[in-house]
Amino acid sequence: MIKAPRTILFDFDGTLAPNLDLPDMRRQVIELTRANQVPEDIWRDHYIVEIITASRDWMLTQQMAAAERYFAAAHQLITDIELQAAQRTRVFDWVPSVLTQLRSLSVRSTVITRNCEEAVRLTFPDIEVFADGLFARDNSQHLKPDPRHFIEAMSSTSADADSTWIVSDGAMDMRTGRTVGLGCIGVLSGSNNRDQLIEAGAHVVLSDASELLQLPALSSLI
Structure with a gap:
């Protein structure tokens, strides 16, 4: 007891x-991540925020100039989704x-x-x-x-x-x-x-x- x-x-x-629609949020983050050429095995088993961090870190190891832009855009994406939901909840x-x-x-x-x-x-x-x-x-x-x-x-x-x-x-x-x-x-x-x-x-x-x-x-x- x-x-x-x-x-x-x-x-x-x-x-x-x-509840937030987390599956849709994850789908949108994955779509952005794929668009930045991050291999699926880098992010497949992660939660949403961890997808963003792991993908940014991988992009940095590849010396990809877009790494920090991706990181900022992905975080802005999830924040926008959260704020839109909060407006009606x-x-x-x-x-x-x-x-x-x-x-x-x-x-x-x-x-x-x-x-x-x-x-x-x-x-x-x-x-x-x-x-x-x-x-x-x-x-x-x-x-x-x-x-x-x-x-x-x-x-x-x-x-x-x-x-x-x-x-x-x-x-x-x-x-x-x-x-x-x-x-x-x-x-x-x-x-x-x-x-x-x-x-x-x-x-x-x-x-x-x-x-x-x-x-x-x-x-x-x-």
């Missing part, structure tokens, strides 16, 4: 807000209430995401009112699934792994959370199903994060 948390790390897209209706209730129980809430900060703030304009921190792609030194992204976010609240949960729709976050030693709460509001989340290491799977306060470890604090 997982302990009551003092800090909860929340993924954003698919957890606190509707808001967090789920229950988010302010749940985060407020968690704070009343002295549980801190921190958002940890691969999305850009501007898109998160467009989707959740009052984030600073309800959350204690935001660790996005452009204001973090490391990016999940690198465990240091989680550790950086935990450090901001002086939390230790034993009293921290990760709440996410992503199997990647369940695996990273297990690596760090967190309580791992999967939610079905995004991209993965129950079996995928459990296989990745989820201790508990909920329909969505509005059900958090029904968990015994949290309801015992009420």
Whole structure:
């Protein structure tokens, strides 16, 4: 059984807000990458941001003058996609209430995401009112699934792994959370199903994060 948390790390897209169309974003980044003559074996098994970095690094080894232009254009592409989605998206209706209730129980809430900060703030304009921190792609030194992204976010609240949960729709976050030693709460509001989340290491799977306060470890604090 997982302990009551003092800090909860929340993924954003698919957890606190509707999912981004990541497959289409990946398709567009791959299209740009192919146009820059980067071999598929350089980027095939990478996540989107890592495709861009690996491809830029390969282009530099080939002394290709377009390497930094590609890197900037690819990052601008994903940022534009995120911002366009954010213009028509808001967090789920229950988010302010749940985060407020968690704070009343002295549980801190921190958002940890691969999305850009501007898109998160467009989707959740009052984030600073309800959350204690935001660790996005452009204001973090490391990016999940690198465990240091989680550790950086935990450090901001002086939390230790034993009293921290990760709440996410992503199997990647369940695996990273297990690596760090967190309580791992999967939610079905995004991209993965129950079996995928459990296989990745989820201790508990909920329909969505509005059900958090029904968990015994949290309801015992009420």
